[in-house]
Amino acid sequence: MEIIPGSIPQSKFHGYLLGSVAPRPIALVSTVDSEGNVNVSPYSFFNVFSSNPPIAIFSPARRGRDNTTKHTLENVREVKECVINVVNYNMVQQTSLSSSEYAKGVNEFVKAGFTEQSSKTVSVPGVKEAPVKLECRVKEIIELGSEGGAGNLVICEVLLLNINDDVINENGHVDPNLMQLVGRMGGAWYNKAYGEALFQVEKPGIVPGIGIDNIPVDIRNSTILTGNDLGVLGNVKQIPDETEVNEYKLIELSDLFVEYEDDANGLELKIHELAKQLIKSNKVEEAWKALLTFNN
Numbered sequence: 001m002e003i004i005p006g007s008i009p010q011s012k013f014h015g016y017l018l019g020s021v022a023p024r025p026i027a028l029v030s031t032v033d034s035e036g037n038v039n040v041s042p043y044s045f046f047n048v049f050s051s052n053p054p055i056a057i058f059s060p061a062r063r064g065r066d067n068t069t070k071h072t073l074e075n076v077r078e079v080k081e082c083v084i085n086v087v088n089y090n091m092v093q094q095t096s097l098s099s100s101e102y103a104k105g106v107n108e109f110v111k112a113g114f115t116e117q118s119s120k121t122v123s124v125p126g127v128k129e130a131p132v133k134l135e136c137r138v139k140e141i142i143e144l145g146s147e148g149g150a151g152n153l154v155i156c157e158v159l160l161l162n163i164n165d166d167v168i169n170e171n172g173h174v175d176p177n178l179m180q181l182v183g184r185m186g187g188a189w190y191n192k193a194y195g196e197a198l199f200q201v202e203k204p205g206i207v208p209g210i211g212i213d214n215i216p217v218d219i220r221n222s223t224i225l226t227g228n229d230l231g232v233l234g235n236v237k238q239i240p241d242e243t244e245v246n247e248y249k250l251i252e253l254s255d256l257f258v259e260y261e262d263d264a265n266g267l268e269l270k271i272h273e274l275a276k277q278l279i280k281s282n283k284v285e286e287a288w289k290a291l292l293t294f295n296n
């Protein structure tokens, strides 16, 4: 399917775009208007873009339905402050409720049952229930268009990052399993960013890995190894030398080589399956040695 923007109704295009670019973090943004009326609403067109200076951006869009603007946008134009509250699983239903289109001046803290908590650096209250609050000064607002669906980038400088102690683990890090953040997908879908959903990927070091282009072509074209497996193999700084490979072959794989003496294809498949298991068990050097026994 290929979609040229403008060729289908805006609401449909919006659906495809949001289903494709996901999951998105959720900013539950509190603001006040010039009369001091408090507002809180969720925005998943949101992220951080810089840590020095610390900059977060969220985007209240013009409504596709009638091209009107959101109260949050009107408020940050009047009072250039906000608090970005992160959303965990325990807050998700109330957060959704706070996205209801209540009339201007209605305080969604009250409607959604959230608790106002005074901020240290801005006049806007934060959401007490949120595990992290970013107290912000609104630096700039950039309009991305004038039609329904057009975003407005609200560029925020973080003045204070307020993290609940109970989401910090014994190593002093923010722990995703303690935070229990949720993200927004397309339609009515959300996702949990903790528990079974989590996995780690070893960061490439300062010295770059050899790259998939330097993996011997027979290994690269394996029917067993996936793109993820090749990504792990390509992240090593150097591959084992011939002596190490021969030693590995002798100690670990001599039985296999005898068994498949007359079946080179079968042997290659077996070795690739073994390498896949070794990669899964985080034994990447052994996986390389096993693979190179066949290429030797």
Ligand SMILES: Cc1cc2nc3c(=O)[nH]c(=O)nc-3n(C[C@H](O)[C@H](O)[C@H](O)COP(=O)(O)O)c2cc1C
Pocket: 026, 039, 040, 041, 042, 043, 044, 045, 046, 059, 060, 061, 062, 069, 070, 071, 072, 073, 095, 096, 098, 099, 100, 101, 102, 184
């Ligand atoms: C999880 C979630 C994320 C949302 N993200 C956005 C967004 O990024 N941009 C937007 O314009 N509306 C978004 N909305 C819809 C607004 O929250 C909704 O229009 C709300 O009524 C705006 O409130 P306000 O007019 O008080 O600012 C989102 C709603 C939910 C539930």
